Amino acid sequence: MLKQYITDIAYQAIKEAVKNNRLGEMTLEQDFTLNTETPKNEEFGDFALNVSSLARYAKMSPAAIAQTVSEYINTDDIEINTVAGFINFKLGKSFLNTIIKDILNLKSTYGSNDFGEGQKVILEYVSANPTGPFHIGHGRWAAMGSALANLLKFAGYDVYQEFYINDAGNQIKNLGRSLHIRVLQEMGEKIDFPADETERKSFYPGDYLIPAAKDFVKENPEFSKSLTKELNDEQLEKLSSFAKAKMLEAQKELLKKFHTHFDNFYSETDLHKSGKVEKCLQKLEEKGMLYEKDGALWFKSSLFGDDQDRVLKKTDGSNTYLTADIAYHHDKIQRGFDKLINIWGADHHGYVARMKASIEALGDNPDKLEVLLGQLVNIVLNGEAMRMGKRKNMVTLDDLIDEVGVDATRYWMIIRSIDTTLDFDIELAKSKTDDNPVFYVQYAHARACSIFRNAKTERVNVETKEKIAPVFEETELDNAIMNADLNLLWTVDDEKSSASAKKLILKLEEFNFIIYMAARNRAPYLICKYLQELAGCFHQFYTFSRVLTEDKNLTAARLALVKAVSTVIKTSLDLLAVDAPERM
């Protein structure tokens, strides 16, 4: 990427200057970092390097350092000037043309890099209980997780996506007992969920079990008839596993619809059956990490930075949720992953310390686990925020998607940094106006595509009814673009046209840096931000530069730029798994 290129040039110059004793007391052993940035004010140049950080070593004024270093920079086609402690670089046309050529040649791989060095990453997200439909929060993790997976792959990681099914424990029994009530209702019995608030909490009274009950009765008529208000273990087991399978199936279907792909669904029940949980306990025991107290088995997690020790085996002999989770994460490491990245809701942040503690206790590096804590989602309806999680007005993800569509839902779920609470404004996400960044970006892509359509099809002048011949035959269009003389972009004597073209090309180049930053910070929202800026630059270019003209050569040059733009928009939207429409 160009930023790196500039930084390298500057580093070489500093080296030369030091060798010639021009930088005061500066030596090369000194620990300094150079940071090339894009200036806020574009009049300064295309890139800027701040050398103030060298002042303390050189014992010279930043301005003098900038001046001296700039004398040792020699490159073709870059203009250099210094202001105070800054060295400013202005790129020549050859650089700009090369950027377009690169994009046209690299196509959908433009922007990718090997930052991840092929590290094997297991990315775990959503991991919901199979006890009901997803709520809106799950939607944020699903959108963000799948976008992050795409992004990390693009940045050179080897990513494996996994969904941990929390299908063990009491909640599954509660689900079975809830289905039981719905089945009895189906059979015509007058029965309902307990009215008492606390008792009701161990049931799932949502309507979504009604269709499941209908299916159950259809598939198990005799069994259903034999059911009474009292359940034996065998019956409960049958009901529970039926409901669980139904819920899981619905969840999988929705994930698919939501462009979220998992390589594997990992069942907690299977984990228990495999004996891995017991094995993991043994391992902890052997390492002296366990002790008994008050009839329970405890893990010395406080040795590794946790606030307090944690119970792994309850007094009744059963394992806690944590026990299975420890075994699960241990298993991930055993499967050979270098990096365990989890997306958890902020309400689980207390678990990070104990999870890391368990990894360390089992003899691995706790830094292998990276937990991304996502702040929660509020639904904003008519300008009023509704807390999610309140059972009454819980909006399911399915409802939300039906209301605003997959694309807009995904985009809005990704648009904010994971650290901030997301206000999801339903009306705004639905709106097909310029308030809505999704449409702004998609429109830019559609507009670019429409230029290509027009370039090769006959049009009619609305005013004169005259036919306008296509600029290029379909067969020659691609060739014309690939072989365009890009210097023509700069020969027109229209200040605004060339300025907007240059700004646009530099924005295209910035994509490399954005991918690097977004991957490094695990921050897919940066792609949204970038897309909006890129779309803005393109719209501006479009207003100042007519693409389809009678000058075939100029048209080809501008089409090449438009092609580069649509390529990068498409690549970016693909990373977000949001559609890039050719017309809207």
Next chain:
RNA sequence: GCGCCUGUAGCUCAGUCGGAUAGAGCGUCAGUCUCCGAAGCUGAAGGUCGGGGGUUCGAAUCUCCCCGGGCGCACCA
């Protein structure tokens, strides 16, 4: 009380892990379609970066103390 996140323009948010005059979108106001999609573009107004100390050449950014908001502190999952 302890822990994590957070407070930046009227609103929603950026701010590249200490650097140039703090940015963008929306909203407001003023312009802009005989021509490739006006779902667009141009311009203007708008901020003592929650408050106060500290660190240094330099702080929205680091540190400490207050104030406000969200989430969590189970032998539930």
